[in-house]
Amino acid sequence: MGKYEGNPVWDDVVPIPQDDGEGALAQIAYTDEYAEAMGYLRAIMAAKEYSPRVLDLTEHIISMNAAHYTVWLYRASTLRALNTPIDKELSWMNEVALQNQKNYQIWHHRQILIDQLYPSISSDPAAIQALADSELAFMTQMFDEDSKNYHVWSYRQYLVRKLGLFNSPAELKSVENLLRKDIRNNSAWSHRFFLVFCNPEYSTPDSKATEYDARIPDAIVDRELAFAQAATFEAPQNQSPWNYIRGVLRKGGRKLSSVEQFAGEFVTLPEDDSAEDVKSSHALDFLAEAWSEEGKTEKADHALRLLADKYDRIRKNYWDWRRAPLKEKTSK
């Protein structure tokens, strides 16, 4: 006997077994507990029942298999039908999420719940703040397990947009904390870029991440450059802040050569035959681009040659591709 068969709460339900499409029921020897629970769920869904016991049943199934999206969706419909308090559901989900790091259905479920909850708190800043705080605390817990969890970061962007957290000091602070722990966390860098350059207070609506935005204040561009530059000194071979600097310059409409001096801190290329000193291949790459921008073709080509032959040989073909247009220029 299982958890449901013979249980008075479920007495009225006749479970529907899985039909694997081959009509053979004999093969269904899979673990009895899961099979039984799924049989009851199929029956419940067929009868379109939305009752408190559905919450127990789906909780039980999710504890065995959190990846079955139909179970989540049916649970969401039941919650809506029953008008269940959402905070209770959120804290239960925290546990499930912590136990199922790679699961994504749960994040979609969470989004559905927040969408449902939001209209009731949208005019109450204190309630929004409280929700933002508790969600942040939970995400911080998730990041303690895996600070690059893509689902959590996607959910976080959704939440920032939904609750309007662009100017929340806690939001930027938490990203800085994550970067302090791991300066190579590309997810945190990416989120920072989103927070800073999609802030509706001063950015152009729908300005793409790859384009110049005339409305971004100079002070913001300066602040971000200083932040990313400090990070490169900490770990010169970390590609994230180098990409970030390029992104900030683009947003601010500035040339790479405007920070040439900074990049030069990592690279010494003597004019004579003495050996060069390169502390970061990313700096060398950066300088090559800055120099080519300024028309210093020979210097740029020298840097690219060093990358192709010495500092990043695995990508020689890429560096040679970068050299090709320079050669054209010098031959003219």
Next chain:
Amino acid sequence: MSLVSGPGRAGLSTASLPTELRLSVAAHVKYIQALDNRKDELEYHLTTHLRLNGVYWGLTALHLLGHPDALDRSQVIDFVLQCQGENGGFGAAPGHDPHLLSTVSAVQVLVMCEGLGELEARGKNGGGALGVGRYLAGLQDRKTGTFRGDEWGEEDTRFLYAAMNALSLLGLLHLIDVEKAVAYIVSCANFDGGYGVSPGAESHAGQIFACLAALSIAGRLEVVDQGKLGRWLSERQVERGGLNGRPEKLEDVCYSWWVASSLKMIGKLHWIQGEKLTKFILECQDTEQGGFADRPGDMVDVFHTVFGLAGLSLLGYPGLEEVDAVYCMPRKVIEQVLGPREEIPIE
């Protein structure tokens, strides 16, 4: 098709082999054929929601291995047709609610089995291909261009690609607003040259593959900054030869496929070292019991098996059927349906 992992573990039995690693074709064919005999394992049933995807993965792998008939054609077609729902879409298994991703797998499998005629003759409500196309087109949000996975609304650039994949194979791309879809992809481009799951989201190799493949189908690759993207993609190769999906992450066979096929689509596959990647992928196979894992030493599964083989095929491994980078299906099959494939020349 079972998605149960194991029984093999990658790379353990090959540790003593010389560097000249070989592909164990017979073992892989057997491994895939045996997947469906594992219904007594719990994992088989925990992955019911991916069953039809599993058939696509297994069948594609067999095609690439040059054994397209290793699964019984009529059984496969019968199973696929049993998964179709009243609205034209396909669920992951018989009786499951239709979902975009399983519908796309159904179309891909039917195309590989030359079973579209059976869909016309025996499909639900006589809707045939058009019924399937209408179901998929109905999932597009006409305001944003994006696609929902099902009637519940989760959105993802993967869905957009998947829908365009199936609709183009059915010759029904005109049912959707392709321009809106392209504009949405453009809005997902990031400052580092990559693409994320939505505007502002971190660049991710799986999403880049989806965006590029969708743009290829739409014939709109010119909206991509190909140099910048190729740079990001080529940075994914790690010392050991494999590719990761994001900076500072571990290399993985499935990401190796997404990155390499993306590079192929923009004519820049030579920006990574193919030999090193080939070696890494081969190290991820179980040479005796068959199958590939994400990394040497891990449990094999059919998902990493198809992407391992697709990666090797892309890199020109001898004896494998040529894969199409956009559809992740045999190129021969795609050319039968769509005609000769255009390619961006290597530069």
